[in-house]
Amino acid sequence: GAGVSQTPSNKVTEKGKYVELRCDPISGHTALYWYRQSLGQGPEFLIYFQGTGAADDSGLPNDRFFAVRPEGSVSTLKIQRTERGDSAVYLCASSLSGGPLDTQYFGPGTRLTVL
Amino acid sequence: AQTVTQSQPEMSVQEAETVTLSCTYDTSENNYYLFWYKQPPSRQMILVIRQEAYKQQNATENRFSVNFQKAAKSFSLKISDSQLGDTAMYFCAFMKEGNTPLVFGKGTRLSVIA
Numbered sequence: 001g002a003g004v005s006q007t008p009s010n011k012v013t014e015k016g017k018y019v020e021l022r023c024d025p026i027s028g029h030t031a032l033y034w035y036r037q038s039l040g041q042g043p044e045f046l047i048y049f050q051g052t053g054a055a056d057d058s059g060l061p062n063d064r065f066f067a068v069r070p071e072g073s074v075s076t077l078k079i080q081r082t083e084r085g086d087s088a089v090y091l092c093a094s095s096l097s098g099g100p101l102d103t104q105y106f107g108p109g110t111r112l113t114v115l
Numbered sequence: 116a117q118t119v120t121q122s123q124p125e126m127s128v129q130e131a132e133t134v135t136l137s138c139t140y141d142t143s144e145n146n147y148y149l150f151w152y153k154q155p156p157s158r159q160m161i162l163v164i165r166q167e168a169y170k171q172q173n174a175t176e177n178r179f180s181v182n183f184q185k186a187a188k189s190f191s192l193k194i195s196d197s198q199l200g201d202t203a204m205y206f207c208a209f210m211k212e213g214n215t216p217l218v219f220g221k222g223t224r225l226s227v228i229a
Contacts, residue, residue: 108159109159
């Protein structure tokens with residue numbers, strides 16, 4: 001009965017580097033969401049997967065951000081040429097099939113610090 | 116676009132007392148869903164309570180209840196018999212009908228004092 005897990009829990013990188021953040025959703029959950037939470041703010045939506053496909057990527061801030069979910073379970077958020085403004089906690093959530101009556105279960109997040 | 120506003124950045128309450136957290140939202144949708152999430156220092160967001168806009172009855176989950184005023188677009192959370200474990204950030208969130216993402220407010224930091 002594991003929940004949503006995210007690795008690493010903390011990531012420190014230098015400006016300009018590439019990073020990958022991983023999310024392991026609850027087994028059997030087809031819907032997976034990525035959110036970004038900056039200091040003092042609520043989470044902001046980045047991208048939503050239904051199975052293997054990105055159903056809504058309207059929240060990705062620019063083309064440096066990309067996410068995949070090749071087998072419909074684990075997802076990876078990829079950030080190229082990181083900037084200091086990318087520093088935030090990146091949260092992943094999964095739900096059984098998506099939609100407002102399915103509870104979104106959140107992981108503990110990855111705190112990304114760009115120096 | 117939908118917006119969610121939480122006007123109380125911080126609140127405190129004595130243990131065993133009752134506290135109400137405020138939330139207002141803006142939408143042109145008629146059917147939608149509202150949520151309160153709790154985020155303790157461990158960072159893991161936990162769903163506290165959910166309200167469907169088409170239901171007139173206010174949702175209740177044990178010590179947690181909401182006051183949903185659809186015309187006023189208001190959705191407050193009442194915590195009764197506050198416990199030390201209730202200390203956390205509380206986020207109000209909105210979701211449209213269909214498979215859409217959550218839209219969160221900025222949160223209210225609640226401290227329960229012994």
